[in-house]
Amino acid sequence: MLTSSIKIPLLLVTALLLSCAAHAASLPDFEASYQLTRGNLRIGTSTTRLVNQENNGYLYESRSWPISWVSWFLNDKLHETSSGRLDENGLRPLSYHYSRSGGKKEREASLTFDWNAMTVANHVEDSRWKMDIPVGTLDKLASQLGMMLALGRGETDITFNIADGGKLKQYRFKVLELETLELPAGQFETVKLTVLRDNKNRETYLWCAPHLNYLPVRIWQREKDDAIYQSDLESFTVGSVAVQQ
DSSP states (O other), rough: EEEEEEEOOOHHHHHHHTTTGGGGGGOOOOOEEEEEEEEEEEEEEEEEEEEEHHHHHEEEEEEEEEOGGGGTOOOOOOEEEEEEEEETTTEEEEEEEEEEEEEOOOOOOOEEEEEETTEEEEETEEEEEEEOOOOOETHHHTTHHHHHHHTTOOOSEEEEEETTTTTTEEEEEEEEEEEEEEETTTEEEEEEEOOOOSSSOOEEEEEGGGTTTTTEEEEEEETTTOOOEEEEEEEEEEEEEOOOO
């Protein structure tokens, strides 16, 4: 539920983002949990976790699963991992894995990045192939970290090349305004973004909290069948310390 909507000129939004740019070089270890809803119905839970590793390495992980009473008709479990390096030169994934299980459409996919050859190897079910990639290419899970870092640098128009499904896609985000949200995890000042698409049949908005290194605390999406999905932050931990608002 929105407690207030503060519409601020984009120039001021940019200034506020730039004021936090000193924190953009890296991200601390964190864990976040979200409640997932379709319309007014809670359908599941998702979690994300970032672990910093030796030599500027990172492991980023996302899981989602249905709550028990809807599992009789919705039983899909999703698990994604992205690992790579995060240093002064930016974010560089090395491997990505996607798994969907428990439902009717089970799927496995893996990506392996070769930055010397500037290629990514795709392994989807029984198919394997390689494709060329430009500098700065991310996997779709790492793009969330990339967006957090870009917002920390004060960027308001953000574009990533994403290796996804054997294709090179573009993810485009644009900062709209500042809003205050009341969420299960508490009240947060946020930066609202929209996902720019050529296909107008889908809409996606994200609200990212500067206090949490621009982690998305709400994601709202309208699908082409007009179904509305939303994820809201329930809890957030930095290292071993829970963040409370």
